Amino acid sequence: MQRRQATLKEKLSEHYRKRDFKAKKQTASTAGIVFFLGMLFTLVLEGLVVLLPNHFMTEDGEIGPGYRWAQLFCVWLFLETALNWYNTYYDIANRVTKEMKSNYYPVSSETPPGWKNCPTCMMDAPPRSYHCTLCNHCILKRDQHCFVTGSCVGYHNQRTFVVFCIYVLISTVYAAYLQFSYLNKMLPFTSHWASFYFPLTGLWQYLIGAVSFMQIFILIHLCCTLVSLGLSAFFLFWQMVVISRGQTSFEAWKQIMIYRRRAVLDNFRDVFGDLLTFLLCLVVPLRMHLPGDGVKWVIEPKAEKGH
Ligand SMILES: [Zn+2]
Ligand SMILES: [Zn+2]
Secondary structure, rough: OOOOOOOOHHHHHHHHOOOOOOOOOOOOHHHHHHHHHHHHHHHHHHHHHHHHHHHHOOOOOOOOOOHHHHHHHHHHHHHHHHHHHHHHHHHHEEEOHHHHHHHOOOOOOOOOOOOOOEEEEEEEEOOOOOOOOOOOOEEEEOOOEOOOOOOEEEEHHHHHHHHHHHHHHHHHHHHHHHHHHHHHHHHHOOHHHHHHOHHHHHHHHHHOOOOOHHHHHHHHHHHHHHHHHHHHHHHHHHHHHHHHOOEEEEHHHHHOOOOOOOOOHHHHHHHHHHHHHHHHHHHHOOOOOOOOOOOOOOOOOOOOOOO
């Protein structure tokens, strides 16, 4: 007897039946959060207690001009980075709820056009939202899961995530400059001390007693600062690319272009609001009004997949 071929619907339901619906462990997110918070607090302490006094110390042992401004700048960078991190981390507004559908389709029990049914959350989710197996929620306009904040970047926190990347970038550039000038003062890079700047040989020089604990500590810290600098520059650049194209990272990967707006400025407005709101967000780390609600999306008439 010939076996009947399973239909697509049957294959899909079989796939969902076998799927593990349990939330995945957030081990990478925990490691990312610990690394970030460790770097944040050690950098501000190192900056205020060791690097800035050393940087502004003149040859006669006096503190030079601009020291207090530099201290204020450090504290301001610390507060902005920490508060924008918190605003990205605290992403409850991004979670898809049952009310979102009932607000637009109060009587329909069917999945509306463009929406999808999430078998894990057991509810209909709006266009552009996707289920995150780490957060275990459907996230509005899901862009990516951020391991440094341990939460998804989506409709309501993409702006704070970008501002967070900007502050991490400024902070790490300034910190790397101070760390390098601290080391360069005592162990000039252009002398026979150049080998110290490679972490392994630096560590060897510490073990044989040629350099102090503070010097090797700042060298390792400088390496971690440079890694953070590279990551923040990469994510900031990538966010600018996808936002200007009116896509999320997921849509860029899948080449989905139906939600992009024709003008680049409109794509930026969808994420950042108007210019004044964005400039305010850059200075004041508050959650401010966004132009839409992340649920309703207009498909541009001429936008087609792959164009
Ligand atoms: Zn879901
Ligand atoms: Zn997530």
